[in-house]
Amino acid sequence: MNSQLKRGILNICILQLLKEEQYGYDLIKIMQEFFPETDESTLYAILRRLNQEGLTDMYYSDKSHGPKRKYYKISEEGKERLNEYISSWKRIDEIFNKLGIL
Numbered sequence: 001m002n003s004q005l006k007r008g009i010l011n012i013c014i015l016q017l018l019k020e021e022q023y024g025y026d027l028i029k030i031m032q033e034f035f036p037e038t039d040e041s042t043l044y045a046i047l048r049r050l051n052q053e054g055l056t057d058m059y060y061s062d063k064s065h066g067p068k069r070k071y072y073k074i075s076e077e078g079k080e081r082l083n084e085y086i087s088s089w090k091r092i093d094e095i096f097n098k099l100g101i102l
Contacts (some may be wrong), residue, residue, distance in 0.1 A: 006035075007046070008085075009060065011046065011050065011085065014047065015056075015082040018073055020028050021072070023069050023071055025069075026084070027043075027072065047072060055077055055078035055081055056072045056073065057072070
């Protein structure tokens, strides 16, 4: 899969999953079920970038008995961006259908 296309798809999937609060490691494991060829470092880099862009909220929790865990959740800005991504995806799907690609 083209890396730019894959990156966009990963952004959509991660933001969708973050509608529910997620521990970073658990999120990575979920994503690797669907994208097994994508390594952890790539997914963590995407999480960092989404957070830097204000699309996610992140906090540390000391609920575990080990080191503090980093949790992520989609931000309000992230919800807006996700809706934009989904609208774009639907438009692309519509175009593909009309062209007989799908």
